[in-house]
Amino acid sequence: MRNVKKVVAAAAFILATGSMAEAQNAKAAAGPSDAEIAAIVVAANAVDAEIGDIAATRATDPEIKKFGKTMGTDHRAVNKAAGELVAKLKVTPVENGVSKKLRADGEAFAAELKGKSGADFDRAYIEHEVEYHKAVIAAVDDVLIPNAKNEELKKTLVSVRPALVAHLEHAQHLLAGLK
């Protein structure tokens, strides 16, 4: 679970710097394309929506259960808007190392979460949400926004940021309230 931050941070680093082989490739060194950014955004939202669904049904604390439900609805709403934007821009999201890693780690964490119950479940979920949102905000700020070439895509990323910050603050508040 604590690997989430490391994974997203590593992904951000890879995106920002390119791998050793890619370092010689000017295109890769320039960062992700808009199509790759779109795939990363979709994956990041889908992962948190799906994990939120699990919490909405299995969390014990009613506030954490409600938070999980909100994550499901909010992140799906962001993906709906992202889908409409890429359709308008005629951009087809291109899966890449980061989007694939996000999905794989999301599935692994979902499996881990399903093995927990009660207070352990609540703590594991909400700690994950704090770290996940911190990491995604960092990736949005340091990699996705700076590399977005289309102005509408960049504007959408900027407009999504307050949602991520609100989610982070909410998760931090819930975590602080756990005994």
Add this chain to the structure above:
Amino acid sequence: MTMKLILAVAAVACTSGAPPVARRAVAIEEFKYQPAVIQASVGDTIVWENRDIVQHTATASDQSWDSGEINAGKRAVTVVRKKGEQEFICTLHPSMKGKLIVR
């Protein structure tokens, strides 16, 4: 006869000097209430307009009034019922806060 009486009462009500009710528009945008501090009078209506892409609420901290969930791009109306100062939040995103000041 009854109709005349009703009209007379209505006329008195209209000229009684009570302040006219007003519509107070509040935008919900980028996870903020704009304005975050609302000045109003009893009887005014507050029109919440959700300009974000996710649902929000505007809910009194003591639950005495609640806009309900406002879908993206939609509006909701709250009628101001009592004087005083009251904080409100979005129950879905509690870091969103505002204050209603009713004279």
